[in-house]
Amino acid sequence: MKICVLPGDGIGPEITAQAVRVLNSLDLKFEMEEALLGGGAVDATGNPYPEATQKLAREADAVLLGAVGGPQWDSLPREKRPERGLLGIRKDLNLFANLRPAILYPELANASTLKPEVVAGLDILIVRELTGDIYFGQPRGVREENGERVGFNTMVYSESEIRRIGHVAFQAAQKRNKKLCSVDKMNVLECTQLWRDVMIEIAHDYPDVELSHMLVDNAAMQLVKAPKQFDVMVTGNMFGDILSDEASMLTGSIGMLPSASLDDKNKGLYEPSHGSAPDIAGLGVANPLATILSAAMMLRYTFGLEEQALRVENAVKKVLAQGYRTGDIYERGTNKVGTREMGDAVLAALA
């Protein structure tokens, strides 16, 4: 079980260090090796996704990433920006399935802009296709027509692309509450009519999962109206971009949200949903829980270690119940701790 660790920029190294401690405490036989990605990689090698990192990432079973980027790299040409490193590794490893949980721990319900009774205990998993759809479709561009500019992009999905993300979503639903909601706009878009048709075909392989369908505009409403109705949602790249961000904001605590991006052999890149927070980098105050929860996703989705994944997730629940909070989720009456102390608390809860 080989893990490539990419601490990245900003708070990346601090939060990744805590997730590595957690993984090492589990008495599993992980081989871990660190490499550069993002701004630090540009500074050291001129390339945000250097060859040494490519080699390591390709050989590993899973990649644990902190975060990349910071203001000092914003003026670089586009191909040298830290974000290019992230796009580069996703493409290189063919990570087509993005898993974005939106979880709201009851202790943090106040952080949401929604009423506690609507969101406390929220636990949705959004499965977003990550390498197709209108974001990558051809033809695209701006052409001249009748003396004016006309902009165009192409939404496109093949049967096989839909099928492989569908299987990821059904299998994720099997590991959870066995409810899958596929989101499309089949009443208007033929491309998403095919999406729905293929989802219905695949469903025969998963008789234990209850498949439902929802139009994207209604899904955007239902996430606000009654988000707890959902277990797993699966949708294309663009709708998934919009809905996963909407869903994450329902929780009000982005510092808690992990993510995974998988290939077709369950090799995965695991990273927190939040950014590199350069403003608090190096201060030891960043919240490591999203990264620790990303490591738990790694245990579940790449290594199939469901029990160990649950152990880590329960340890996180326990430290929240015990009142430990980093600054981003602090409320009066709780115990404010730094990054390392939060890691200590999780390790203690695991012991």
Add this chain to the structure above:
Amino acid sequence: MKICVLPGDGIGPEITAQAVRVLNSLDLKFEMEEALLGGGAVDATGNPYPEATQKLAREADAVLLGAVGGPQWDSLPREKRPERGLLGIRKDLNLFANLRPAILYPELANASTLKPEVVAGLDILIVRELTGDIYFGQPRGVREENGERVGFNTMVYSESEIRRIGHVAFQAAQKRNKKLCSVDKMNVLECTQLWRDVMIEIAHDYPDVELSHMLVDNAAMQLVKAPKQFDVMVTGNMFGDILSDEASMLTGSIGMLPSASLDDKNKGLYEPSHGSAPDIAGLGVANPLATILSAAMMLRYTFGLEEQALRVENAVKKVLAQGYRTGDIYERGTNKVGTREMGDAVLAALA
């Protein structure tokens, strides 16, 4: 000032009647004529948008619509469904600008799933382009490629299409708080890069309006996080479909939301955002306020009667402050009334 009144199906006739009473009480010289649209039109003529209605709608300056549809017409062939009447009249009149306010009156803040401090007093106007974008773009369909099906649709906007919806949005912002947020996905979609470019060009004509830009995934988040930051938002057909539905659900009281669809000469179709509610049709309990507020939008956008529009809107605020509520917005401690009594209350508040 000629108004074509289309009561439609379900609760349509009841709620439209109250809006007509309100319009007639203003001592303006309206000519009103009624016609058939939707299921009732199919029953009477076999056509959901009959020729007599077409003639009247084309001659009128504005159209006031109740709602169309009901279960008794669901089994008809697609071209005879009541909804076809609505699509038909929108297309026939070339109504490219859809105006969807999301307003939450402080008295109704409890109806929202969001915390009162986040949404009380919310007043957003979403301007959605209604006749272009991926919903209408060519080419489209499902083709065979390498032995499998491939679904595709085309997002497309010409400069002139963007310009005309832009002007509507800037002018709407001038009538409000002079802040316009244009929503796109320019970092990934060339079509929406053109959208942003054209919005920036038009902005020169409106130096009194502050233009900002937001990516659609961030907009979906910000509507949940801090919806009161917005005044007017403008976006394409698909993003507008998703965001206007999300925004309407922030209010929790769809029975209060009007809408307008305009052509390039400010001729408009005005209708509540809610449906025909066949389950309560004819009972005299439906909420007529969204239709009355739609009539207020007609005064503002088609007839330029800002003062009269405000009079009607203030009358609605007053009846809410007085505690009048139809069943859909009723809470303990308020005064539950029927459709006609609510109309009476608005007329009294106007007097």
